[in-house]
Amino acid sequence: MRFxxxxxxxxxxxxxxxVLSQGLPALKEEHELDCVIANVENAAGGSGLTENLHGKxxxxxxxxMTMGDHVYRRAEIIPVLERSSCxxxxxxxxxxxxxxxxxxxxxxxGQRVAVITLMGRLFMxxxxxxxxxxxxxxxxxLDDEIKMIVVEMHAEATSEKISMGWHLDGRVSLVFGTHxxxxxxxxxxxxxxxxxxxxxxxxxPHDGVLxxxxxxxxxxxxxxxxxxxxxAEGDLRLHxxxxxxxxxxxxxxxxxxxxxxxxxxxxxxxxxxxRDSVIASGEHG
Ligand SMILES: [Fe+2]
Ligand SMILES: [Fe+2]
Numbered sequence: 001m002r003f004x005x006x007x008x009x010x011x012x013x014x015x016x017x018x019v020l021s022q023g024l025p026a027l028k029e030e031h032e033l034d035c036v037i038a039n040v041e042n043a044a045g046g047s048g049l050t051e052n053l054h055g056k057x058x059x060x061x062x063x064x065m066t067m068g069d070h071v072y073r074r075a076e077i078i079p080v081l082e083r084s085s086c087x088x089x090x091x092x093x094x095x096x097x098x099x100x101x102x103x104x105x106x107x108x109x110g111q112r113v114a115v116i117t118l119m120g121r122l123f124m125x126x127x128x129x130x131x132x133x134x135x136x137x138x139x140x141x142l143d144d145e146i147k148m149i150v151v152e153m154h155a156e157a158t159s160e161k162i163s164m165g166w167h168l169d170g171r172v173s174l175v176f177g178t179h180x181x182x183x184x185x186x187x188x189x190x191x192x193x194x195x196x197x198x199x200x201x202x203x204x205p206h207d208g209v210l211x212x213x214x215x216x217x218x219x220x221x222x223x224x225x226x227x228x229x230x231x232a233e234g235d236l237r238l239h240x241x242x243x244x245x246x247x248x249x250x251x252x253x254x255x256x257x258x259x260x261x262x263x264x265x266x267x268x269x270x271x272x273x274x275r276d277s278v279i280a281s282g283e284h285g
Contacts, residue, residue, distance in 0.1 A: 003111060003148060003247040004031055006258070007176050008038035008062070008240040009183065010285075012204030012211030013046045013231035017056065018268040020203055023238040023260035024061040031242045031258070035105060035113055037150060038062045038240075039178045039200070040087075041070040046211060046231045048073030051080050054087065056269070064088070064105050066117040068154035068179055069124060069285065071099065090119040090154060092134040102138050104146060111247055113148040113173075118164070120155020120179075131160075132167055139171060147250030150174045156285065158184070158198050165196040173250045174243050176200055179285045181210040183239050187255045195252030201239030201259075208232025210285065236262035 006027055011020050024036065040057055044050045047070045054077065057065060065087040072078065081089055081099035089099030104114045116138055118131040135151060142149070149172040153164040161177035168175050170192025176199075177184070183201030190196050202211055209217040212229040220227045238260040244253045 001247040002253070003034045003113075003245045005035045005037065005113070005150065005174065005243050005245065006031065006033050006240055007150070007152075007174070007200055007243070008036065008238060009200030009202050010039045010042050010068075010178055010181055010204075010211075011057070012042040012181070012202055013044075015231060015233060015236050016202075016204030016211070017043060017053065017060075019236040019238045019260065019262045020057070020062075021060045021269045022262055022266055023203075027238075027242075027258060027260060028061060033242070034107055034109075034111065035064070036062050037064045037066065037115060037152075038203070039068060039117075039152065039154070040065045041068040041154075042204070042211060044074055046229065049077045049080075050074055051076055054080050054084065058086065060269075062086075064103055064113075064115045066115070066152050066154075066178070067099075068117070069119060088115060088117050090117050090128065091138060092118050092129040092131045094129070102142070111148070112146050113150060114142055114146050115150045115152070117152040117154060120153060120157060120160040122155065122157040122160050124156055131164065135164075135168065148173050148245055148247060149250060150176075153177045154179045156180065161198045165190060165194065169194045169196075173245050173252050174255070176241060181285060183257060183259075185257070187241055187257055189252050189255060193249075193251035195241075195243045195245075195255035197241050197255065197257070200241060203238040203240070204236065205232035205234055206237050207234035
């Protein structure tokens with residue numbers, strides 16, 4: 001039996017939520033999706049997630065939400081991370097960190113997909129535990145009956161993400177990277193059956209720098225002046241991949257990049273991620 005998963009790259013601010021809400025129904029219909037996973041670490045004003053947005057993004061049709069280095073940027077999300085069964089924190093944060101390290105999503109048809117997210121250690125902060133040992137431990141603890149396993153590698157360095165793909169080839173269904181907000185063109189099925197891409201890209205405004213207002217980012221680079229970044233506004237696109245899995249074995253049969261561009265003529269939902277839209281200077285990814 002075929003199982004189709006859409007994985008959506010980092011959703012940035014109100015513009016990202018708008019294109020996500022419009023693009024998901026279209027992509028679900030086009031690709032006959034069984035499951036949607038999205039990185040939402042930048043959904044609230046460019047950094048973090050609020051409880052309200054967690055509810056909205058669920059209603060848009062996302063089954064499993066992942067978070068990266070901005071996971072605790074909004075303290076209000078901590079109780080949600082603890083109680084919700086559809087949101088993850090990076091598994092290799094310290095054991096005391098709040099939130100789930102693995103989620104098993106069950107579809108209406110009873111098919112189960114395990115999702116894990118990990119953070120890289122190169123050019124990232126804070127320091128985290130070894131992602132390789134962490135994922136090995138989690139996979140060991142997983143019920144053998146669960147064949148479909150998706151692992152996100154939230155990392156800055158392409159080398160770290162590619163290495164994780166090889167580390168998990170044949171043991172999980174899919175490894176995808178996030179955090180750099182720029183889609184890579186290296187999607188493929190690795191020799192032992194794991195679908196792989198180094199970065200999904202970004203869901204949000206592409207007329208800026210990684211989703212931030214370009215004038216402010218340029219000023220920070222050119223004048224070396226601390227400048228609060230705000231979320232950019234134009235050229236809204238959803239970026240990600242659709243993978244087709246064999247539900248019986250968990251093997252990836254096919255992986256392809258997908259993109260959806262906002263139709264400006266369609267009014268946006270009442271997204272409220274604009275509040276607190278100014279984030280701290282110097283924060284990307
Ligand atoms: Fe990130
Ligand atoms: Fe991000």
